[in-house]
Amino acid sequence: xxxxxxxxxxxxxxxxxxxxxxxxxxxxxxxxxxxxxxxxxxxxxxxxxxxxxxxxxxxxxxxxxxxxxxxxxxxxxxxxxxxxxxxxxxxxxxxxxxxxxxxxxxxxxxxxxxxxxxxxxxxxxxxxxxxxxxxxxxxxxxxxxxxxxxxxxxxxxxxxxxxxxxxxxxxxxxxxxxxxxxxxxxxxxxxxxxxxxxxxxxxxxxxxxxxxxxxxxxxxxxxxxxxxxxxxxxxxxxxxxxxxxxxxxxxxxxxxxxxxxxxxxxxxxxxxxxxxxxxxxxxxxxxxxxxxxxxxxxxxxxxxxxxxxxxxxxxxxxxxxxxxxxxxxxxxxxxxx
Numbered sequence: 338x339x340x341x342x343x344x345x346x347x348x349x350x351x352x353x354x355x356x357x358x359x360x361x362x363x364x365x366x367x368x369x370x371x372x373x374x375x376x377x378x379x380x381x382x383x384x385x386x387x388x389x390x391x392x393x394x395x396x397x398x399x400x401x402x403x404x405x406x407x408x409x410x411x412x413x414x415x416x417x418x419x420x421x422x423x424x425x426x427x428x429x430x431x432x433x434x435x436x437x438x439x440x441x442x443x444x445x446x447x448x449x450x451x452x453x454x455x456x457x458x459x460x461x462x463x464x465x466x467x468x469x470x471x472x473x474x475x476x477x478x479x480x481x482x483x484x485x486x487x488x489x490x491x492x493x494x495x496x497x498x499x500x501x502x503x504x505x506x507x508x509x510x511x512x513x514x515x516x517x518x519x520x521x522x523x524x525x526x527x528x529x530x531x532x533x534x535x536x537x538x539x540x541x542x543x544x545x546x547x548x549x550x551x552x553x554x555x556x557x558x559x560x561x562x563x564x565x566x567x568x569x570x571x572x573x574x575x576x577x578x579x580x581x582x583x584x585x586x587x588x589x590x591x592x593x594x595x596x597x598x599x600x601x602x603x604x605x606x607x608x609x610x611x612x613x614x615x616x617x618x619x620x621x622x623x624x625x626x627x628x629x630x631x632x633x634x635x636x637x638x639x640x641x642x643x644x645x646x647x648x649x650x651x652x653x654x655x656x657x658x659x660x661x662x663x664x665x666x667x668x669x670x671x672x673x674x
Contacts, residue, residue, distance in 0.1 A: 339392055339394070339423060340362060340365055340392060340393055340394035341365065341392045341393065342365060342366050342367075342368065342392075342393050342394070343358075343362055343365050343366070343367045343368070343393075343394045343395075343396060344367075344368050344369075344370045344373070344376055344379075344393060344394070344395045344396070345367055345368070345369060345370065345395070345396040345397070346369075346370060346371070346372065346373060346396065346397045346398060347369060348398045349396045349397065349398060349445050352398070352445040352446055352447075352448075353445075354443075354445040354447060354482060354484075355396060355445040358396060358443070358445070358481075358482070362394070370395075372397070373395050373396070373397030373442050374397075376395065376438070379393065379438055379440075380436075380437075380438055382437065383621065384437055384617055384618045384620075384621035384622055385621040385622055386437070386622070387425075387437050387618050387621075387622035387623075388425060388622055388623075390437060390438065390440050391422075391423055391425060391439075391440050391441075392423075392440075393440050393441075394440075394441055394443065394481070395421075395440060395441065395442040395443070396442070396443050396444075396445060397442060397443075397444055397445075398444060398445060398446050399416060399418075399444035399446055399449075399450065401416050402416060402449075402450065402453055403416070404416075404457070404467075407468060409605070409671075409672055409674065410466070410468070410501065410524075410561070410603075410605055410671055410672070411466040411467060411468035411501055412465040412466050412467065413457075413465065413466075413467050413468065414468045414471045415450075415454065415467045415468060415469045415471075416450070416472070417444075417450055417469040417470070417472075417473075417475075418443065418444050418447050418450065418469075418473075418475075418478065418482065418484045418488075419441060419442060419443050419444065419472065419473035419475070419478045419482075419484075420435075420441075420442050420444075420472040420473050421435065421438075421439045421440050421441045421442050421472070421473060422439070422441055422473055422474050422477060423440075423441050423477060423539065424474065424477065424505065424537070424538065424539040424540050425538040425539050425623075426505075426536060426537045426538065426540065427536045427537075427538065427615065427619050427623065427626055427627065427629055428536065428566055428568070428609050428610075428611055428615060428629060429615075430610065431472065432612070432614055432615055432618060433612050433614055433615075433640075433641075433642065436614055436618075437618055441473070441478070441481075443478065443481065443482060447484060447487065447488070451488060451491060451492070454467060454469075454492065454498075454500075455491070455492065455495055457498075458492075458495045458496075458497050458498030459495060459496055459497060459498075461497060461498065463497070464497050464498055464499060465497070465498050465499070466498070466499045466500075466501055466522070467498065467499070467500055467501065468501050468502065469488075469500055469501070469502050470501070470502025470503055470504070471502075474503075474504050474505060474506060475502045475504065476504040476506040476507075476508055476509060477504070477506050477508070479508070479511060480508060483511070485511065485512060486511055486512070486515055488500070489512065489515050489517050489520075489521050490515055490516050490517070492517075492520055492521070493515075493516050493517050493518040493520055493521075494518075495520060498520065499520050499521065499522055499559070500520060500521045500522065501521070501522035501523075501524060501561070502522075502523065502524070503524040503525070503526050503561075503563055503565075504523065504524070504525060504526065505525075505526045505537060505540040505541060505546065506540060506541045506546075506549075507541040507542075507545035507546055507548065507549040508541075508549075509523075509549045509552060509553055512553065512556070512558070513552060513553070513556045514556075515556075517557065517558060519557060519558075519559060521558055521559070522558070522559040522560070522561055523550070523553050523558050523559070523560060523561065524560070524561030524562065524563050524602075524605070525546050525547070525549065525550040525560070525561070525562055525563065526546075526563040526564075526565050527543060527546055527547070527562065527563065527564055527580065527590070528543070528564070528565075528566075528567075528568070528580065529543075529576040529577060529579060529580045530542070530543045530579075530580075531570075531576060532568055532570065532576065535626070535627045536568065536626075536627055536629070538623075538626075543580075543589070544593070547589075547590065547593045547594060548593075550562070550594070550598055550602075551593075551594065551595040551597075551598055554595060554597045554598045554601065554602075555595070555597065559601060559602075560597075560598045560601055560602040561602050561603055561604075561605070562590075562594075562598070562602045562603070562604050562605070562668070563604075563605045563606075563607065564577075564580070564604065564605070564606045564607075564657070565605065565606065565607035566607050566608060566609035566610070567606060567607065567608045567609060567653060567657065568609045568629065569609075569631070569634055569645060569649060569653060570627070573653075574656055577656075577657060577660065578660055581660055581661070581664045581665065582664050590664070590665060591664040591665060594665075599665065599667050599668055600667070602668060603668065603669045603670070603671040604661060604665065604668050604669065604670050604671060605671050605672055606654075606657060606661075606670070606672070606673045606674070607674055608644070608645055608650060608653060608674065609629070609644075609645070610638070610642055610643070610644050611629055611630055611635065611642070611643045611644075612640075612641050612642045612643060613641040613642075613643075614641060615629070615630075616630050630643060634646060634649050654673050657673070658670070658673065
């Protein structure tokens, strides 16, 4: 059951969404906290409790509203209605920031956040793109809050600007009938099926993700495609080629993406960054899971993080650029990092 417990700042109940969630989860234990950033009873849990911590829901009021300039697919990274997630991807970059406390946090002062978005978009001298999902998966969050219909239909009235967010989930039905005026870009994150199954725990299967992106595009949303993160697992070239063209029996992106998605979507490719914190948590919480750290392929990049060595990165980029050009050449490659 999710959630099995709710931790909340008292101010949450001053907001309509906070009161809605209080009613929705009335049968669950609610524990008052001083701050969503400081829950000692959770922070001091052992790494082995990581999966259990993901079953908790934390509610707060967002106080940080600083937009961070971005040059990869959007103009700004925007702190929005959530951080963390209930999925358990073994590489999740939020673990670098929050350690084992990468559970789902919802911020109920959505009116304040959307007002700033609308004002910033309207006052700009051009269309700006705002990334509102860099710290969470908003499709997943929407199953709890209904924040996406609330946001998308209101932002549809903006005279300028676009919202964008990525997802690994297929639960897009609530978005399909919305009035969005083409101002929302939904980017689907994909990986080979074996990576999704072994590494992206608790997320939607690849075929479901592809169908969801096609449906969103058919409903008029601007589509995007992320191949992210690329993980250099054993036989990775074959795995990523199968992602693009299947195996002769089961086709993949080249055949299953709709012509409209291929015409409209840009592709983003991101190689995996891993960390000491990931290793420590995964070894205790998921001892039988795939091991993502490979000393032969990785090197340190500061702050306890690992990335692929330059020669591995160059090899991966050369291979993937060639395969994308061969099988999805009509689609624009936005960046490769």
